[in-house]
Amino acid sequence: MNDSPTSLSRRRFIGSTGVAGAGLVLGAPGILKAAAAGGDAIHVALVGFGKQGEVLFNCLKNIPGLRFQAVCDISDWNRKKGMGQVRAVQGDLPKPYVDIDEMLATEKGLDVAIVATPDFWHSPHTVKCLEAGLHVYCEKMMSNTIDGARAMVHAAERTGKLCQIGHQRRSNPRYLYTYEQLIKGRNICGQIVNANAQWNRSLGASQDIGGDKLSKSIIVPDERLKQYGFEDMHQFLNWRLYHDLSGGPISDLGAHQIDIFNWFLGTQPKALFASGGHSYFKKREHFDNVMAIFDYDTPQGEVRAFYQVLTTTSAGGGFWESFMGTEATIKTAEIASSSAIYREDGAPSWDDLVEKGYLKRKPAPPKPQSSEGAVAAYESAAPEEYDLPGGFNKPAHQPHLENFFAAVRGEASLNCDAAHAFESEAPIFYVNPSAERKERIEFTQEQLSV
Amino acid sequence: MNTEPESKPDTLALTYAAWLTRLWLAVRAIQTGIEKFAGKAVSEEVVAIDGSPNDYGLTASSAEKAYSLDNYHGVPAALYDKFAGEPLIPGFFLKFYDWVLGPALLVLGLTILLGIASRTSLFLLGALYISLTWGLILLGEPGNAGVAWLAAHMILIVMALQLSRHNKLCVLKKW
Numbered sequence: 001m002n003d004s005p006t007s008l009s010r011r012r013f014i015g016s017t018g019v020a021g022a023g024l025v026l027g028a029p030g031i032l033k034a035a036a037a038g039g040d041a042i043h044v045a046l047v048g049f050g051k052q053g054e055v056l057f058n059c060l061k062n063i064p065g066l067r068f069q070a071v072c073d074i075s076d077w078n079r080k081k082g083m084g085q086v087r088a089v090q091g092d093l094p095k096p097y098v099d100i101d102e103m104l105a106t107e108k109g110l111d112v113a114i115v116a117t118p119d120f121w122h123s124p125h126t127v128k129c130l131e132a133g134l135h136v137y138c139e140k141m142m143s144n145t146i147d148g149a150r151a152m153v154h155a156a157e158r159t160g161k162l163c164q165i166g167h168q169r170r171s172n173p174r175y176l177y178t179y180e181q182l183i184k185g186r187n188i189c190g191q192i193v194n195a196n197a198q199w200n201r202s203l204g205a206s207q208d209i210g211g212d213k214l215s216k217s218i219i220v221p222d223e224r225l226k227q228y229g230f231e232d233m234h235q236f237l238n239w240r241l242y243h244d245l246s247g248g249p250i251s252d253l254g255a256h257q258i259d260i261f262n263w264f265l266g267t268q269p270k271a272l273f274a275s276g277g278h279s280y281f282k283k284r285e286h287f288d289n290v291m292a293i294f295d296y297d298t299p300q301g302e303v304r305a306f307y308q309v310l311t312t313t314s315a316g317g318g319f320w321e322s323f324m325g326t327e328a329t330i331k332t333a334e335i336a337s338s339s340a341i342y343r344e345d346g347a348p349s350w351d352d353l354v355e356k357g358y359l360k361r362k363p364a365p366p367k368p369q370s371s372e373g374a375v376a377a378y379e380s381a382a383p384e385e386y387d388l389p390g391g392f393n394k395p396a397h398q399p400h401l402e403n404f405f406a407a408v409r410g411e412a413s414l415n416c417d418a419a420h421a422f423e424s425e426a427p428i429f430y431v432n433p434s435a436e437r438k439e440r441i442e443f444t445q446e447q448l449s450v
Numbered sequence: 451m452n453t454e455p456e457s458k459p460d461t462l463a464l465t466y467a468a469w470l471t472r473l474w475l476a477v478r479a480i481q482t483g484i485e486k487f488a489g490k491a492v493s494e495e496v497v498a499i500d501g502s503p504n505d506y507g508l509t510a511s512s513a514e515k516a517y518s519l520d521n522y523h524g525v526p527a528a529l530y531d532k533f534a535g536e537p538l539i540p541g542f543f544l545k546f547y548d549w550v551l552g553p554a555l556l557v558l559g560l561t562i563l564l565g566i567a568s569r570t571s572l573f574l575l576g577a578l579y580i581s582l583t584w585g586l587i588l589l590g591e592p593g594n595a596g597v598a599w600l601a602a603h604m605i606l607i608v609m610a611l612q613l614s615r616h617n618k619l620c621v622l623k624k625w
Binding site: 083085087091174181215217388389390392 | 492530536
C-alpha cells in the first residue's frame, strides 16, 4: 500500500482518527500484546469441546507451533471426541479433565486456554485461566450477564494476560478491508444514515437439540450435570434456550453483528428500543424473535441501526450486515457470496477504484421494464453492484485465532481484547430488558462502561 | 416316473454374470483407491491493489480436482479423527490402516479385474470390507447406512465367489 491518506495501515489509521462517544476506541482494540514467547510451541488447553469447540479446533490445527496439552469437558462424549481429534493432529493424546480447577492445578506449562463452554461459564472459566497465568481466547458472548463480562475485563487488566473474545469478524480480511479501505479510507458510502442486519434461522435449524431418547454415550451423569449448573440433559444440550445460562438468540446470534455496527460506526449506541416475543416457541424462556433499533451519534451524524434475529424463518438470506449511505450501501457477510456493494445512482464514479483494483464491478443485471405512468416518476434507478477485489480461503474463525496466537508470541496486537469486546457487547445486554419492558432505553455511561 | 432330462445350466449367462460382478467389484475398488489420491489443486494469488499486493491477504483463488501422491488419505479426514478417538483402535494400527487402505483397494481391484487369483482376491476384498464395516459399527453411525452399503458389497462378493467356476478369461486361475 502507498502512503496516500486512504491507504493507511490499520494501526496508523486508528492512531490518527478521533472516535465519538465516551472516549471509546471501538475500532482500535490493538493495544495488548504479550511479551515475545520465543520460538517454542505454545501449550494449549481446550476448555469445552462441544460443537463450537470443534469449530475452533478445526482452525487451531492449521496454526503451526501449537501443542494441545489438555482437553477439559464435563461430557465424556465431547472429551473423547476432542482427544481423538487432537491425537489425529499431533500423534498423541492430550490429558483429559472433567474439571477445570483440577486441570489448572495439575497441568504445568500451559500457556493458553481456548474457552468454548456455554455462555454462563465463559466468565468464571476465563477468570480462572487468566488468574492461573494463561492467555485466554474465549468465545463470544463474553458472559450471560454484564457483570460477568466486566469481571473478565477486570481479570485481564489485573493479570496483564491477553484475553481475546471470539468476535471473529474483527480479524476477517474482508471485513478489515471493507472498514479500513472502503468505509473509512475512501468513504464510498458517503454519509451512513442507516444500518441494518439480521440473523434469520429457519424453523428446522432452530429446533431443540437431542430428543426424548438420547444415546447412552452422550448422556452426562445427573450428579455431574447438577455440579456444573445444568438441571438435566436438555439444559446441557440446549443451554442457549435458558435465561440463567445464556442471553438467548439476541446474544447468541446478534452479538456478532451488533458488534459490527459498533465497530464500523466507531461508537456505542446512545439509545435502544426492542421488541420481542414468544411467537412460535411458546415454552422457551427467551424470545424466539427479537427486533431492535439502536440510535447512534457518529462524527458524520445520526445513524439508526435495525437488527432482527428470527428463529422461525431464513428469509432475507440468512445473516449479514448492511451499511446504507447516501452514496452507497455496503452489505457485509461472513459468506462472501452474500456480500455486495451498491453504488447509488448519481454518486461519484468508481471507475478509478475499479481500474486500480479496489473494487470489482459485477455484471449489470438486465434492465427491468420501466413502470408506467406516475409510478415511474418516483422510481430510483437500480444501483450498480460491485464486489470486493478478493476473498480469503480459510475457515472463518482462523484469522482471529491466528491474530490471538501472534499476539501471544508478541508479534501482533489483539483485534478484539476483552475491554473492547465489552464496549461492543454492553448494549446487547439491554435488548432483552427493553423488549420485556417495552421501553426505550437511553444509555448512561455507567450502563455501558466497565 | 418323470423321464424329462435335467435342465442344463445356462453357462453363457453364468459367465456373463461372473464378468459383471467381477467388473463391478473391480471398478468399485480401483476407482475408490484412485480417489484416495484426489485433492484440490488450489491456485491462490494475492490480489494487487493500486499496483501492489494488498496488505489484507485478500486473494483470488481457483480450485481444480487433481491427483497426486501428496494428496493421499486412506481414511477420510473426518472419519480418521473419529477413529482416533476410539479406544479399541490403537494409534499405530490406525496409521498402518490409513497407509495400506488405498494401495490395497487398487491391488485387489486390479487382480479381480485381470483375473489373478480371483477367489483369494475376492476373499481379501471381502475381508477389507468387513474391516470397514467394523469401523463404522464402532462409530455408531446413525441408521447404519454405511454398514448396509458395505453389506451390499459383501453380497456381490459372495455372488462373485459362487460364480467363480464360470469366471472365464483369467490371467491366473489358481487360488
